[in-house]
Each structure stands twice: as C-alpha cells, then as structure tokens.
Amino acid sequence: MPVSFIVQMAVSGALMGLVYALVAYGFQLTYATSKSLNFGQGELVMVSAFATLSIMGTGLPYPLVVLLGLLFGALLGLAVERTGVRLALEQKSEGWILLTIIIGLFLFSFAENVWGRDDRPFPTPISSQPLNILGIDVTPVELSVAVGVLAVMLLVEAFKRTTLLGKAFEAVSADRDASELMGISATRTVMLSYALSGAVAALAGILVSPITTVGPTMASALVLKAFSVAVVAGLESGFGVVVVGLFLGALESLASFYVGSGWRDAPGLVLLILALAVRPTGVFGKAVIRKV
Amino acid sequence: MLKRLLLVRGAELLLFALLAAIPLVVTSSYALGLLTLLAIYGILLIGLDVTVGYLGQVNLGQAAFLGLGAYAAGIAVTRYGAGIPLALFMAGGLGTLLGALLALPALRLEGPQFALATLSFTALTATALNELEWLTNGAQGLSLQVPPLLGHALSKREFYWLCVLAFAAVWLAMRNLLSSQWGRAFEALRDSPIATDAMGVGTYRHKVAGFAFGSGLGGLAGGLYALNFEYLQPQGFQYELTVILLLGVVLGGRKSLWGAFVGATLVALLPNLLSSRFLFQAFSALGLAVALFAGLRGLARRTLRPFQALAPIVATATLVAGGFLVQNTEDWRKAIFALMLFSVVVGLPEGLMGFAGRALAALFRVAPPPLPPPAPLDEVLPPHLASGAPLLVLAGLKRWFGGVRAVDGLDLTVRAGQVHGLIGPNGSGKSTVVNVVSGLYAPTAGALSLRGAPLPQGSLFQAARSGVARTFQNLQLFSGMTALENVMVALRGAYRVPLPLICLGLGRGEERRAQAAALALLDFVGLGDQARTPARDLTYGAQRFLEIARALARRPDVLILDEPAAGLAHPDVLKQVELIRRVHQRGITIVLIEHHMDVVSQLCDLVTALDGGRVIAEGTPDEVKRHPRVIAAYLGAVEPAVEPAAAPPAPPAGVPAT
Amino acid sequence: MLEVKELYAGYGLSEVLVGTSLTVEAGAVVALIGANGAGKTTTMRAISGMIAPSRGEVLLDGQPVQGLPASKIARLGLAHSPEGRKVFAPLSVEDNLLLGAFRHLPRFFGFRKAGAADLAHVYDLFPRLAERRGQLAGTLSGGEQQMLAIGRALMARPKVMLLDEPSMGLAPVIVQEVFRTIRRLKAEGMTMLLVEQFAQAALEVADHAFVMERGRIAVHGTPADLRRDERVVAAYLG
Structure with missing residues (x-):
C-alpha cells in the first residue's frame, strides 16, 4: 500500500470532516447562549439543501440562490427555537431535547413526502475536476467546503469577540436572568443564535450536497458525526471542532478502507462514548467546578 | 387500609386478570398478536421509564437494547438450541450487562450529552447487528423457531400468557423496587445529586444500576419479541423505534407503571390507527377536542402559557386537516407521530396517566398506611464517648482554584466530642475546607485523616461512607x-x-x-x-x-454544620443553638462554620479562625475574639469607619437586626 | 420616580405579594425592610420584571411597566442589582461593566469608546475594580463582586436603582464600604430602593422606609418615625 494513497484518503476524509465540524459548530452556537442544541439539526441541513435545490430550479444566479438558501436555513432555525426550545428554556427544563427530536422527525417526514425519497444530484458551478496539490488530488468542490467552513467560523468568532452583542451572547449563557436585568433580551439573543445556527446548517447542506447528493437521509449519518465532533471537542470550544472534525474525517476514511465500508460510522460513535468516559467536558472544554 | 388495598391493588389485579382473559373471548390471531405486542412493549416501556421518568434523562438507547435482547435470544435458540428460559435469561442478561457498560461512561453526564451517548449507542448497535454477519446473519435477517417450554410446544395463546405473566412479574418487581430505598434514592438524586452523595447513597451507582436494570428489561422484552416474531432484522431497532418508545412513555405518563401500560397500548395500536383512514380521522378529531378543551381551560384559568395552550391545538388541527388532505397516512407516519408527541409534550407534559392520576387521587382519597411508633433514640443515635482524642486531622491542606489559593496550607485537629468552630471573613476558605473534608473537592495537597485512617478524597459518597456527615449553607433538601x-x-x-x-x-x-x-x-x-x-x-x-x-x-463520627443559623429569624436561632447543644450532648463531634459570633461563643469548645486560607488564631471563643489578627481580618477594626454612623450594628453582635 | 400600587405576585400558585404599595421619589433613597420571607426580594423581582406580577401596577417615571419583560424595563432605565450579585462569572470585570451599559451603548463597534466615561466614573468609585479590570468576575472575592454588581447597575445611568441585600454574606468591613458607596451615590442624586437585612444601617442612609410583613407594607415613614414606633423597634430594630 503506497503511503501516498493513505495520505490521499486521509486528506479527502479530513475535508469531509470539516463539514462535520461546520454542523457541530451549529450546535455550539446555540449551546453558547442557551445550553441547548437542536437534535434535529441534521434535518435542518437536509431540508435547507432541498429548499436550495428548489430555489435553484427557478434559474436565479448561484450566489443569490446560496443567499436565499442561508436565509431559509435561518428562518427554519427560528422556527425550531420558537416551537421547540423557548418554552423549555423559560421553564428551565430539558424538554427541548425531546421537542427538537420531534421537530426533526416531522421535518424528515415532510421532506420525504414533498421532495421524495430518492437522492438527487445538486448542481454547482464549482468544478469537480481534481487539482493535484503536492501529489494529492483535491477537487475545487472539496476546497470550497474548506474555505466556506473556515470563513464562516472566523466571521462568527470575530463577531463574538469584538462586538458588544457578541459579549451579550456570553452573558446570556452565563446568567440568563442577570443579562435580562442589563437590558439584554435573552429571548432575542437565543433567537439570534438559532437563526445563525440554522444558516450554518444550510451552508453545510449547500457545501456538502454537490459531493453527497441530496436526499432525506443525507444528513442522518452526518449529524451523528457532528454530535461526536461537538462532544469530543467540547460544546464550548469554537475552534476545537475544526481539529476534531479533521481528525475524525481522516480516521473514518481510513477505517472504512481497512475494516469495511459498513463500519464507516463506527469510529465517530466509539470516539463519542470514549470521550464521555475519559473527559466529559470535551478535549478542549474546561472542567466544571461543582458548587453548593 | 382495606380501602387502599382494594383500590390500588384491586385495579392492578383487575388489569392483569382482564389481559389474561381477553384471548378466551377474542380468538382472532390478529388481536392476539396485538395483545402480545402490548405486553412486550409494556415491559420495554417500564424499563425505559426508569431512565426517562425516574432518572429524568432522555434515553435514546432503548431500541438498541430491544434489538440486542432479541438477537441474544435468537442466537441462543438457533445456534445453541437454548430453551425459552435460557434464551430469555440471555436476553435480559445481555441487556443488563451492556446497559451497565454504557452507563458507566454515559451517566457521568446529564442532559444532552447523555442523550447523545445513547443515540450513538443505538446507531452503533444497528451497525454492529448489520455488519457482524457471521453472528447475526446481517441484513438477510435471522429466523428462529420457538422451542418447547418444558417439553410442551407453546400455542400462540399460551405464548401470550407467558408474556402477560412476564409483564405482571416486571410490574410487581418494579413496584416493590420503587417503594424501597431504591425508589427514594432515584427521587433524591433528581432533587439534589450532591446531597444524595453526601448522604452516602451514591448518585452515580444508583444511576448506573437504574439504567442497567431498565436496559435489562429492554433486553428481556427483546427476547420475547424475538420469540414472538420468529424473524429478526437489524433495521427494526433504530432511531425511529427509539423515538416511538419515547412517545409511549411520555404520552402514557412518566414515573408511572400505569403510564407505561397506557403508552404500550398506544404504541402497539398506532400502526392500526394509521392504516384506517376513518379511525385516524376520528382519533385526531378526538385529539383536537382534548387540546381545545384543555387549552382553552388553561388559558381561562391562567394555568397555561399561551404557547402551551395554542401549540397543541395547532398541531392537532394539522392532524385533522392532514387526515382529509393526505392520500396515504402511512407515508406520513413519522410526521403524524411527531405532531402527536409534540402536542403531548407541550400541552400535557405529565402524560395521560399523570393527568388522570391526579384526578383519581382527588376523587378517592386513600390514606397512606400508618407509621410505626418511633424507635428509641439510643438505638438510632447511640451516645458516643467524648474522649477528647484527635478525631479529624487535616495536615498541610491546600486547595487551589486556578491561581486562587482558597486553602493554602491548613493544619487543624478536631477532637472527639468537641464542638469545633471555624470562623473567618468571607472568602477566608471556610467553605472550601468543608467542601474538601466532605469530599466535594479533592485537595490540591495535604492529608486528611479520620480516627487515624486516611479519609477518602474527592468523593462526597466515600467521605460520607467513612463517617462524615454535613449540612449545606444553601439548603440541599x-x-x-x-x-x-x-x-x-x-x-x-x-x-x-x-x-x-x-x-x-x-x-x-x-x-x-x-x-x-x-x-x-x-x-x-x-x-x-x-x-x-x-x-x-x-x-x-x-x-x-x-x-x-x-x-x-x-x-456520623463528625458532623459538619455549614452556617446552620444563616437566614434564621431570632427565635429559630435560639432553637437551633439548643438543638446543636443536644446533638453535642450525645457525644457527636461537630465542626461548626458560622457567621453569628454569639452562636459560636455559646456552642464551641474551640474556635479556629481562618483568613486567606490559613489559620490565624485558635483557642477558646473568648481568646479568638480578642486575638488582634482576628479583629483585624474579621471584625475590620483596622480600617476605622469614616462614618461610624453608617456602620451596621457592630459585630460581634451576631444576630443581624432583621 | 417609581410607584408600586397594590402589587400581587408570586411563584407558581402561591402568592407572596398581596397588595404591596410603595413610592420612591426622585433623588430619594428608600429602604425596604422586614423579616426573612416577608416578600422584600419578591417585590424587587416583580418591579424589575424578573417575575410577572399577577395584579397591580408598577409605574416607572409615570409609565406603566408591569408585565413587560425584564430586559424592556431595564432599557427604560431601571437597574436592579439582584440578590446574590449574579455577576457574569466567565467574563472580565470590564466586560461585565460594559454589558451593564448595554442599554445605551452601540451594539457592534465603538462601544468601548462610548462607554469610557461611565467606566471612569465606576472605577473612580471603586478603585479596586480598576485594578482588576482584566480579571474574570468569577474569581473576585464576595466583596469585590458586590462592588462589581453595583458598578454594573450604575453603568446603565439608571433612573432608579434597586439594590437587593448588598451586604449579604460580606464581612463587616466590606459592608461599611458598601454603605459608604451608597451614601456617595445618594449625594450624587441617585434614586435608590434598598432591601437590607441590616435594618439599622439601612435606616441611617434612607430618606424614607417601608416595613414589609407577610407580603404587604405594614408601616412606613421616615427613619425617625419608625424608630419611635415601638412595634417596629421590637420586631426589627431590637
């Protein structure tokens, strides 16, 4: 087995891993403001991809299609927040876990019936002719994934660190009641984070669809791995997800080759359970001090 | 007493008698199949309710345990020619074992992380069942035949009775378990995990045991499932089933055996409900009526928020509309589950039985069984001998949080039978000392010993088991x-x-x-x-x-009282002092952390004053009160008040003038 | 400036406040005293919108605010320094303070510049916070956190400030400092409603005081009046 072949597989896997990282980042965004996350995030990715495909059918120029797709994702994120999360947060319960699962189930069934159960190709103006960089083949589509993921994360992180609204995100996460007393509307902050998270999910769908095709089940495996990435990296670590995403992507690409393609999903799942066992707050997370 | 027996036990007896009697009247094999499924789901949901209801965690792993149990039984029968008892034992055993293995890491966390871990487990199980073809036959499926029981080939009806029997046994076992210390421990650890550990009950081990037990029931149900269908496929035990099972528990009502039964009935009947358009329309209309009634009533009485009242109405109305618009309800199965579940979770969070249970309890007031007379106090709390020998010894104790040295080299000896006061200004490290001794925090450095033996570090539970008991400044009842x-x-x-x-x-x-x-x-x-x-x-x-x-x-050998008079009104402070004195008289060694100087003066044999995480003075209350470093640090006399009039009533007048 | 009329509020089904009424004049310091559980903190929470009152009126500068979300009331100019301080532990001291001024600072950029004057005022009041401006609020001592909580409320340039138990759990030397600050703010013309368990100390700074008993106001008057009231003296000032 030539080394270059292994490297090639690891690299394509790692690029795929960036998509996991992007979806995982969507979890972190909402977790940051409300300690909640959307268990139906995968369905958001999928439905946004379908919707973008439908918008594309109208013949609008590609950049505008992408923009509308992101907007659709944001609106969907808002809908999830309103129907599934807000009530539970107000009651300080964890009911959102169940409710977001339910909403995901609904969206899945909706997509199945509206867009059909078959996988469809997702056209993109970006070429999929491989480029040879340092002896490794990479397609521009794959590169666009990497660029898109990193650009979005940089933008959002800059927002969180340099603007007052970004600091308000952290304040709401630290103490919801106290931030309300500062005039920061916790509800609106959480809404904003869900909208951002929905747009990030849509972006993930738009970036990954040209590679994987679009179908109702396109995101079910994706989201499990994003969960793994988020938990392994720690739900509070912005850039940790990139590292873990790259690693997991490479790992499973190799695992599917050496153990069998049916086991492709196993490394992420095992990693998740192991991470919980060894370091529950994630590799990049901070330890929690219990108080009485 | 009789009334209680009659109502509570009578209803249960009636349920199982009815369940057992139905096939004597109804002979359709279709109905029998449904009933069998009902009993199996009943067991499955009781198991799931342990985590979802009693431990309060969203568990997405029960479908996996059903599958694992089913395959365990299937493989035991086909490969090793096992009989029914052995096959079921294998199924339940595997469920329990893997449940424990999963719980060990997963239950260190709560909430979303736990849900994620169980979700991953379900996905991993499905992968394994699919890929381990040499064992499970993979995607082709596994066929088996029900072996005879004690040489007797079971008819479908007899197999059903076996399932009902198992269901009844599980019900009974669960009821006994819940009315024992186990049930109380489950209740306690949801209220305050910290206090549960501090009372030596062991939050983590109870959670793991509870999860393993529930998973074992999942496995047992799986075994019966395999024997019932005689054909298994890995696809049957995935995410969707897990969600439907959650629907059953939540809809039926958490923390209730009856709720599990109602939920199981619903889950078993759901497919039928969807196959007939008329039934579906009738049922969704009923749902809408309930949502309308409950929602409007809740709005009028202001017991519900607008969203809680309106969302279920919208969801059920969508169901009704869908019943007319959609061609094939089967296709929309998942969306229909989703809408039903959504309405219940939002509008009726306590489930059908939670709701009905309250109504029934109001209707039939059943007095709880009378309490026994109290035991003699000397038996419960045998008097100790106040020997005055060193009992609790802290040597060179340090506890740092990042750069903050909360406790920084502390030596302290508490003698048997004494009340040892611990005072100091806020942030002086008193609470940290208590939290280290009681095991909430592990020390950064230093040694702790109780009766000469080293005290376990960093575990509330182990410290409690070794004889340390504590109260909490912010009550943790x-x-x-x-x-x-x-x-x-x-x-x-x-x-x-x-x-x-x-x-x-x-x-x-x-x-x-x-x-x-x-x-x-x-x-x-x-x-x-x-x-x-x-x-x-x-x-x-x-x-x-x-x-x-x-x-x-x-x-306890040592009782740590963390600000027992905080927030008490004056008469209660007096009562508290008197109570602590009586505890002391029974020879129990007490470490008392207190802000109120007069309480300290009245009770303590010896007082240690801390500042900056170190001992600054030790002696009788009077000595410590007069110690210049204590006055400087604690009473703040060094910085003379610029406007004496603005000062609060000068300490040591401890009782705040509220 | 702040007027509470016949307020009813509570948690779930139990009502803690049963018809509380009080008035805070502009520029006045008003103390709210009473036994544990009398409803002092609940009154504060109902005024600032942390819980929604079930009946009654709260007028801020003449404008009814009852039932509005807390963030809305805060943006209208009411600052509430809550019981237990509730600083944003994972944020720095300076970020805590800037967030206190959220209601009048630009949301995106340039907020540091716009908040500089208010920061300088707070740092002047609490030099210790200036020393620790980069430190995480969670690592401050109890007394410093209390100063931060008061400073954070001041940053909003509020019309009315509610201070709930500023002395709770603090060493006497720190309590003195807190009360010195309250005096100084009073001299600067700040309108304040103060809940305090050290009734004596509260009466020293207050222009007017209300005594709560079981969810309503039992007695009110100037501190001098209350000191003459035998019942009050026996119950709270003994």
Missing part, C-alpha cells in the same frame, strides 16, 4: 420528598436486603424499621408531627432542622 423520606434516604446501615429480594417484595420489614428510626430523629429535631409534609412546604427554619436530622441519620 430533597424538596419533593416528605420530611420522613428525607431522613430515611440517609439512614446508615438500615438497608441490607439485596436488590433481587427487594424486587420479590421481601424488603418490607426493613422498611418499617427504617421508618421508626427516621421518626425518632424527626422527633429529636422537633419535626415529628410534620413527618408527612413535603420538605419544600416546611418553613425555612424547619428545613434547617430537617437537614440536621438527615445528617444525623448517617450516625
């Missing part, structure tokens, strides 16, 4: 439980009957003795007449007394 139950949870050495025997109902004598002992302690702190009052309904002062009673139930 099990607020939903009664005063009596609060004390019973903590009783040391009162529960010796092993789990299997408890499930068989052999723990009742022990339970009575525990009640008597707990009552004696409640009498001791003056709450004997409020034994049945939920802790959250007690007055603030009574709650502080209850915390002491609960700590005494540990029969």
